[in-house]
Amino acid sequence: MTERARVVVRIALRNVRRQARRSLLTASAMVLGIALLMFVRALEAGGHVMYVESAVRMGTGHVSLEHPEYAATRDLVDRIPAEYLELATEAISAATTPDELRAVFPRVTVGGLVQSASSSIPASVSGVDPAREAPISFLRESIVEGRFLEPGDRLEAIVGVGVAERLRVEPGSRLVLMAEDIEGEIESQLVLVTGIFRTGIPEVDRGVVQLPLETAREWLALGEDATSLSAVLTSDRRTGEIARDVRARLEREGVEPGAVAVRPWWEAMPDLHAGLQADTVQTYIMLLILLAIVALAVVNSVLMAVLNRTREFGVLRSLGLNRRSVGGMVIVEGSVLALLSGIAGMGLGLAVAFGVFRDGVDISFALGDGELAFAGAIVDPVIQPVLQTGDAIAIFLIVVAIGVLASLYPAWHATRIEPAEAMKTDD
Amino acid sequence: MSSTSGSPSTPSPAVEARGDGSAPPSVRTEDLWKTYGEGETAVHAVQRVSITIERGEFVVLSGPSGSGKTTLVNLIGGLTDPSRGKVWVAGEEVGAMSERARARMRLEHIGFVFQAFNLLPVLSALENAEFPLMLRGVDRDTRRAAVRELFEEIGLGGLEDRRPGALSGGQQQRVAVARAVLGAPALVLADEPTANLDTSASDALLGVMELLNQERHVTFIFCTHDPFVMRRARRIIRLVDGHVERDAEKEPGDLPSWVLEPVGT
Numbered sequence: 001m002t003e004r005a006r007v008v009v010r011i012a013l014r015n016v017r018r019q020a021r022r023s024l025l026t027a028s029a030m031v032l033g034i035a036l037l038m039f040v041r042a043l044e045a046g047g048h049v050m051y052v053e054s055a056v057r058m059g060t061g062h063v064s065l066e067h068p069e070y071a072a073t074r075d076l077v078d079r080i081p082a083e084y085l086e087l088a089t090e091a092i093s094a095a096t097t098p099d100e101l102r103a104v105f106p107r108v109t110v111g112g113l114v115q116s117a118s119s120s121i122p123a124s125v126s127g128v129d130p131a132r133e134a135p136i137s138f139l140r141e142s143i144v145e146g147r148f149l150e151p152g153d154r155l156e157a158i159v160g161v162g163v164a165e166r167l168r169v170e171p172g173s174r175l176v177l178m179a180e181d182i183e184g185e186i187e188s189q190l191v192l193v194t195g196i197f198r199t200g201i202p203e204v205d206r207g208v209v210q211l212p213l214e215t216a217r218e219w220l221a222l223g224e225d226a227t228s229l230s231a232v233l234t235s236d237r238r239t240g241e242i243a244r245d246v247r248a249r250l251e252r253e254g255v256e257p258g259a260v261a262v263r264p265w266w267e268a269m270p271d272l273h274a275g276l277q278a279d280t281v282q283t284y285i286m287l288l289i290l291l292a293i294v295a296l297a298v299v300n301s302v303l304m305a306v307l308n309r310t311r312e313f314g315v316l317r318s319l320g321l322n323r324r325s326v327g328g329m330v331i332v333e334g335s336v337l338a339l340l341s342g343i344a345g346m347g348l349g350l351a352v353a354f355g356v357f358r359d360g361v362d363i364s365f366a367l368g369d370g371e372l373a374f375a376g377a378i379v380d381p382v383i384q385p386v387l388q389t390g391d392a393i394a395i396f397l398i399v400v401a402i403g404v405l406a407s408l409y410p411a412w413h414a415t416r417i418e419p420a421e422a423m424k425t426d427d
Numbered sequence: 428m429s430s431t432s433g434s435p436s437t438p439s440p441a442v443e444a445r446g447d448g449s450a451p452p453s454v455r456t457e458d459l460w461k462t463y464g465e466g467e468t469a470v471h472a473v474q475r476v477s478i479t480i481e482r483g484e485f486v487v488l489s490g491p492s493g494s495g496k497t498t499l500v501n502l503i504g505g506l507t508d509p510s511r512g513k514v515w516v517a518g519e520e521v522g523a524m525s526e527r528a529r530a531r532m533r534l535e536h537i538g539f540v541f542q543a544f545n546l547l548p549v550l551s552a553l554e555n556a557e558f559p560l561m562l563r564g565v566d567r568d569t570r571r572a573a574v575r576e577l578f579e580e581i582g583l584g585g586l587e588d589r590r591p592g593a594l595s596g597g598q599q600q601r602v603a604v605a606r607a608v609l610g611a612p613a614l615v616l617a618d619e620p621t622a623n624l625d626t627s628a629s630d631a632l633l634g635v636m637e638l639l640n641q642e643r644h645v646t647f648i649f650c651t652h653d654p655f656v657m658r659r660a661r662r663i664i665r666l667v668d669g670h671v672e673r674d675a676e677k678e679p680g681d682l683p684s685w686v687l688e689p690v691g692t
């Protein structure tokens with residue numbers, strides 16, 4: 001650093017200190033802005049993690065394997081044969097570390113009719129493996145009456161509260177399930193209601209029935225086949241990568257993409273994905289507004305500092321500082337202010353998000369009944385803030401950059417001052 | 428009236444740089460005008476001023492309040508642009524310089540003392556005084572030693588670490604003069620440097636300046652009403668309504684009666 005630069009920086013720093021009260025006011029505007037940004041982002045990230053988590057645990061998994069046509073046709077012709085299930089399970093194990101794989105489970109899901117003594121309704125009927133799904137099953141946590149399926153169950157079934165109400169059944173009641181088997185024949189299956197769940201998602205509570213996988217396979221003559229295979233991971237971080245890896249491994253084993261489609265959750269649940277993105281856009285708009293406020297605070301503060309010191313800039317110029325150095329001095333002042341505020345704001349934001357609200361923020365006061373569902377996912381009314389390190393760094397850098405940018409105009413103004421005129425002003 | 432004939436033992440960089448033996452005048456103006464406003468309400472703060480001040484002169488600009496002294500000094504230092512005419516400092520035309528070149532000229536060749544002393548409030552007295560030396564890259568020990576020595580001489584010893592806000596008007600003024608003359612710039616432009624000083628403080632300051640003038644051929648241009656300063660000058664240029672009414676050499680110690688006469692007599 002040249003002597004001149006050192007002098008310029010020293011004067012700038014002393015000015016920040018001299019104008020301590022003004023600096024403090026600007027800084028607090030920035031600090032609050034940044035703190036709010038950090039907090040909002042942490043909550044948003046927390047909310048998203050929760051949505052995704054609940055959605056994948058409804059059965060789709062982070063990575064979902066299906067016949068590419070099955071979602072559209074719901075025809076058992078478009079299923080995954082047993083040998084592919086085995087290859088796919090191996091591919092998933094190979095593509096993941098034991099730590100990151102929470103569960104892999106096949107399902108048989110068909111559209112059918114559910115009939116009780118009093119009435120009948122259409123429903124999505126799934127054969128699930130209770131042993132494999134128990135650790136992650138969202139429905140298991142949502143049981144309000146009776147119990148979840150257990151290994152060894154044969155004719156037991158669980159139904160949503162809506163299903164139970166409409167069919168007037170309770171644990172112990174009998175139901176008859178009807179659906180087309182692989183030959184296209186309508187087959188029925190008798191089951192006993194053993195548990196009733198309430199997820200808060202209307203479509204699920206009113207239209208889902210689960211029974212043991214083996215029972216479903218026999219009922220529909222599926223042998224060892226299934227309609228889907230899902231992998232639930234411990235974190236969403238590597239979902240895309242793992243999906244690609246599994247796809248590549250299956251292709252190497254000769255499984256055509258036309259036979260099995262490997263999809264990350266955002267492809268398997270496009271509605272949820274779009275919903276989350278819309279939410280993110282909203283947050284970004286709010287962030288932009290906050291950043292604009294921060295920028296205005298800095299412009300205002302630094303400009304005031306310049307206008308109040310017109311005479312001083314005149315003196316500096318007449319002593320031989322050129323325009324660039326004078327402008328640089330103002331920018332240094334703005335930047336130092338922005339940097340200090342940025343650090344303080346970060347600290348405050350993180351402290352609020354992870355200190356005060358460490359146990360989560362209860363947003364149930366802001367939600368009406370039934371508003372807990374979001375594009376097929378579920379909101380726990382208590383949101384756990386999640387720190388996105390990348391975001392935190394980005395917010396910090398952006399705010400500091402704004403501080404620098406916001407001092408450009410005042411700096412330009414300072415360079416425009418004519419020394420002789422400046423020294424006539426009395427400030 | 429000039430000292431160009433002398434052989435300067437410690438030539439200032441401005442002149443040294445030319446190296447052709449014939450140093451250009453320290454300051455020259457040619458038909459210089461500065462007009463504020465237009466038409467009926469136009470004020471000619473400076474008009475028709477063509478003067479030449481050789482290196483090493485000790486000149487007083489006198490004249491009634493509002494006669495254009497400050498404006499003329501600002502024009503010479505390139506702090507404001509003329510409406511018409513040209514200014515040369517050490518042979519270089521100020522109007523033709525880039526902004527950076529002007530800044531460098533001020534830094535390397537000119538010391539200013541302003542009518543209001545204009546110290547930087549965030550710097551101590553010592554830091555204010557050493558500021559130009561610091562910008563010129565003089566090392567810390569050298570410049571601090573120079574400041575302390577000068578401060579002793581002009582009665583500021585012990586006030587080095589005070590901020591301007593904690594100095595009296597006269598003390599601030601002396602710091603401002605110290606800032607202007609330290610490092611012996613080729614030209615010192617001083618606007619009312621003794622306005623707030625008693626005779627003994629003025630005497631000390633003028634003593635320092637006269638020494639610089641004699642030993643290092645620093646050119647001094649003072650704007651002043653102070654008879655004490657005028658007495659010690661060797662040339663007095665009297666401005667009235669922006670133009671040169673009288674420009675005369677005199678012996679140091681003399682105080683010609685015309686400098687104090689009211690305008691128009």
Ligand SMILES: Nc1ncnc2c1ncn2[C@@H]1O[C@H](COP(=O)(O)OP(=O)(O)OP(=O)(O)O)[C@@H](O)[C@H]1O
Pocket residue numbers: 463464470471472473490491492493494495496497498499542
């Ligand atoms: N920015 C300006 N706009 C209009 N008129 C100005 C401006 N600056 C100076 N003047 C006028 O120019 C004239 C000369 O002003 P200047 O400051 O040079 O006088 P001065 O000789 O230094 O006076 P003093 O002894 O009071 O310091 C004055 O009439 C003043 O009113």
Ligand SMILES: [Mg+2]
Pocket residue numbers: 496497498542618650
């Ligand atoms: Mg004046």
